[in-house]
Amino acid sequence: MKKSTMIVLVFVMAGLLLIGxxxxxxxxxxxxxxxxxxxxxxxxxxxxxxDAKKLxxxxxxxxxxxxxxxxxxxxxxxxxxxxxxxxxxxxxxxxTNLPVKKEEARNNAxxxxxxxxxxxxxxxxxxxxxxxxxxxxADIEAMKADVKGLExxxxxxxxxxxxxxxxxxxxKAKGIQEKAAEVSSQITQAMKKVGVKTx
Amino acid sequence: MIQIIKRIFFVxxxxxxxxxxxxxxxxxxxxxxxxxxxxWRLGAQVYLPIPYAQYRxxxxxxxxxxxxxxxxxxxxxxxxxxxxxxxxxxxxxxRLFVQLExxxxxxxxxxxxxxxxxxxxxxxLKELTGKINxxxxxxxxxxxxxxxxxxxxxxxxxNDFKKAGERIYMGFNHLAAAESIxxxxxxxxxxxxxxxxxxxxxxxxITESKEHNRIVLVVNKSERLLTVYKKGLLYKTYPVGLGxxxxxxxxxxxxxxxxxxxxxxxxxxxxxxxxxxxxINYPNDDDRRxxxxxxxxxxxPHQTSIGGLIxxxxxxxxxxxxxxxxxxxxDIDELFKIVKVGTPVTIVGAVSLQNSLSSNLKGL
Numbered sequence: 387m388k389k390s391t392m393i394v395l396v397f398v399m400a401g402l403l404l405i406g407x408x409x410x411x412x413x414x415x416x417x418x419x420x421x422x423x424x425x426x427x428x429x430x431x432x433x434x435x436x437d438a439k440k441l442x443x444x445x446x447x448x449x450x451x452x453x454x455x456x457x458x459x460x461x462x463x464x465x466x467x468x469x470x471x472x473x474x475x476x477x478x479x480x481x482t483n484l485p486v487k488k489e490e491a492r493n494n495a496x497x498x499x500x501x502x503x504x505x506x507x508x509x510x511x512x513x514x515x516x517x518x519x520x521x522x523x524a525d526i527e528a529m530k531a532d533v534k535g536l537e538x539x540x541x542x543x544x545x546x547x548x549x550x551x552x553x554x555x556x557x558k559a560k561g562i563q564e565k566a567a568e569v570s571s572q573i574t575q576a577m578k579k580v581g582v583k584t585x
Numbered sequence: 586m587i588q589i590i591k592r593i594f595f596v597x598x599x600x601x602x603x604x605x606x607x608x609x610x611x612x613x614x615x616x617x618x619x620x621x622x623x624x625w626r627l628g629a630q631v632y633l634p635i636p637y638a639q640y641r642x643x644x645x646x647x648x649x650x651x652x653x654x655x656x657x658x659x660x661x662x663x664x665x666x667x668x669x670x671x672x673x674x675x676x677x678x679x680r681l682f683v684q685l686e687x688x689x690x691x692x693x694x695x696x697x698x699x700x701x702x703x704x705x706x707x708x709x710l711k712e713l714t715g716k717i718n719x720x721x722x723x724x725x726x727x728x729x730x731x732x733x734x735x736x737x738x739x740x741x742x743x744n745d746f747k748k749a750g751e752r753i754y755m756g757f758n759h760l761a762a763a764e765s766i767x768x769x770x771x772x773x774x775x776x777x778x779x780x781x782x783x784x785x786x787x788x789x790x791i792t793e794s795k796e797h798n799r800i801v802l803v804v805n806k807s808e809r810l811l812t813v814y815k816k817g818l819l820y821k822t823y824p825v826g827l828g829x830x831x832x833x834x835x836x837x838x839x840x841x842x843x844x845x846x847x848x849x850x851x852x853x854x855x856x857x858x859x860x861x862x863x864x865i866n867y868p869n870d871d872d873r874r875x876x877x878x879x880x881x882x883x884x885x886p887h888q889t890s891i892g893g894l895i896x897x898x899x900x901x902x903x904x905x906x907x908x909x910x911x912x913x914x915x916d917i918d919e920l921f922k923i924v925k926v927g928t929p930v931t932i933v934g935a936v937s938l939q940n941s942l943s944s945n946l947k948g949l
Contacts, residue, residue, distance in 0.1 A: 389586050393593075439625060447648060454652045462656065523903045527721040527829075528714060535728030561735035565728060 408461040414470040415452060418445055421477035429550065430480055433487040437480050444473045488550075495552035498559035499543050505566035506536050512573040525576060532569050536562050611664050613671035614651060617644055620678040629681060631747050632688045640681055644674050692746040699753045700741060703734050706760055713767050713945055717832040718905050723763035730759035768949075770832050774807055774935050775943035783933035786847055790931040791817050800928055802897075802920075804910055806832060806843060807935040807942045811897070811910065813923065823920070826902040826911035832934070832942070835867065837876060837885045838892030841907050843932065846871050850928045853921065860899030860914045861921050865930050867895040897930070 422445050430438035448469035455461045510533055516526050539562050546555035621644055629637040647670035654667050707730055714720025714727065737752035773779055787803050794801040795817025803812045806827055813820040828835075828843040835844035844867045852864040868876065868891045876891045897910045899917040910932070912920070935942070 392586065392590055436622075436626070440622075446645070450645065450649050451652050454649060454656060458656060465652075465655070523826075523905055524715070524718055524720070527718070527905065528724050531721040531724035532728045535725035536732070538725065539729055539732045557736050557739060558732065560739070561732040564735055565732055 409463065410452065410456060410461075411463050411467045411470060414467050414474075415449065418448060418470040418473040418477070421474045421481075425477045425481045425484065428481060428484050429488060430484060432551075432553075433484055433491060434480060441473065441476055441480060444469070444476065448473055488552075491552035491556075492547075492550075495543075495547055495555040495559070498556045498563070499540075499547060502536075502540060502543065502559040502562040502566065505563045505570070506533060506540065509533050509536075509566045509570045509573065512570050512577070516573050516577060525572075529569055529573060533566075536566055536569070610651070611668040611671060613668055613675060614648070617647070617671050617674045617678065620675060624678060624681055624685065627682075627685055628689070628747075629685050632692065633681065633685055636681055636684065640674070640677050643670075643677060647671050647674050689744070689746065692750075693741075693744070696737075696741055696746045696749045696753065700734070700737055700749070703730070703737070703753055703756050703760075707731055707734060707756075709949060710760065710763055710767065713771065713949075714763075716942060716945055717767075717770060718827060718829050719766070719770055719832055723766040726759045726763040726766075730756040730763070733759065764949075768946075771942050771946050773833075774940055775938065775946055777938060780935055780938050780940075780943075783845070784936050786931050786933055787936050790814075790847065790929055793929060800923055802924065802928060802930045804843075804897075804930065804932040805936060806845070806933065807940040809902075811912065811920075813920070821919075823912055823916040824902045825897075826904055826906065828908035829905045831906070831908070834875075834934075835872070835892065835895070835908055836879055838890045839886075840892070843906075843908050843910060844868075844872060844895055845932050845934060848930045848932065850924055850926055850930060853924070853926060854896075854898075855921070857896075857898055858900075859896075859909075859911070861917045862896040862898035863917075863920070863924060863930075864894070864896050867893060 422441055425441065426438060430441070448466060451466040451469055452463065455463050455466060509529075513526065513529060513533065516529075539558060543555050543559045543562065546552070546558065621641065624637065624640070629640075647667065650670060651664075651667045654662050654664060707727060710723065710727055714723050733752045733756035737749045737756065740746070740749035740752060790801050790803055791814050793799060794814045798816055800820070801814045803814065804810070804825065805812070809825050809827065811823045811825045813822070829841040831841075831843040833840070833842040835842040846867070846869055848865040848867060848869060850863050851866045854862040854864065872891065876885065879885050892908070895909055897912065897917070897920070899914040900911050902911055902913050902916075904911050934940075
């Protein structure tokens, strides 16, 4: 090959190297953003809040790196590309694990919901057996109203489950269960006082 | 020639490797990253949102400057300014830790107090509901407040003060709803003018008993007592039950309230659904007047009459009636023997401002 051709080839290759580092990685940016958006939409902030925060921070850092290179004459996006690829991979890994965490939270909420329903039913059964008269009519009416209030609260649990707010659903269901048990205990005591069998 | 090309390639490679090499991060960067994450874990974004946002912005600026420095050729890099920036960020973060700790302690104290207040108020209102039949109407809201209280307490124990605060706020809303049912009823028994009016009725009735040598009956709703006066002197007292809304003054049919006023026995029923019964002349003229006024004000449901058939009957003092006054069977048996058609019956809420219902309003 001629000497001049070789020299030109060398400089062209060097130039290509520099240009190759110099194009904004738009595709990588979009891919990373989409991956993060997708995992946030799946509920990452609810079920894996720390992982979601780290992901958002990583994406911000990667986009900052891109901005810095944008402002330079001799751009080199290789670091930014590396960071964006990592964001995308982390987002996809989180998305894979998320359904398991979501399912666990859902199952806990449903179990708590069932337990609270059972506790209310127990209180209602006891109320049906509760004695009339002998100083208890007003108490019974009051406890009937208590049970109605608990049933109202149970509807809120269902609404939270439907909205996939499983933590809130579990918390409320546990409160209802505790209160329903208290009402059952009060009825049992009232029945024992007047000599009525609770079984 | 080949030697020249090799040299050029070597120089390009050297420039490339040193120009695009792995950046050296000052140790303060890692410390700052850990600090930022720890602040987040402790809830800085929740309890100190503005200072935390400022801190994050400063952290981000420092990091951008780090990236800027990293992107320079290694011969032109200097991390002195960047390191200084990160040191400032760490110092800011340390101040934020102290502030966050203080904020959370203050909030913990405040929320803890609110939980105690909420619990006490719930207990007090529950006690009120036990004093009147209408109490059951407030229980639904009270129990919702109790459930929220339990949630608030759990959040507090888990140091989630924001959530605890939200639950407490919702709990107080339910308490307000319960109070809006209970307080108007109780307040009547603390109303000086109302109590004086009742007291005069009773005094006039006892005077009538004395002057005309008559047996008269006085029903005191707040104390749930029926008192028999003979010749103006107390003869006997019996415990009684009232309507489901018995603490209120009867206004119309179906309101299940026990009327207040001066009445007379119009009929004696020796055989009744409730053992024995004494029918009184509700509605009297005063009741009709009140009904008309209420109707004009729109306080009476459409096509609802004033009602009637108010009795003093047996069946047990613990039943909740549709407005009648209920007694134990042996008590109505005794009463039946001594009263007659025309016997005055005065029904009042209370005869003293210090009565069972008004005294329960203390501290509320």
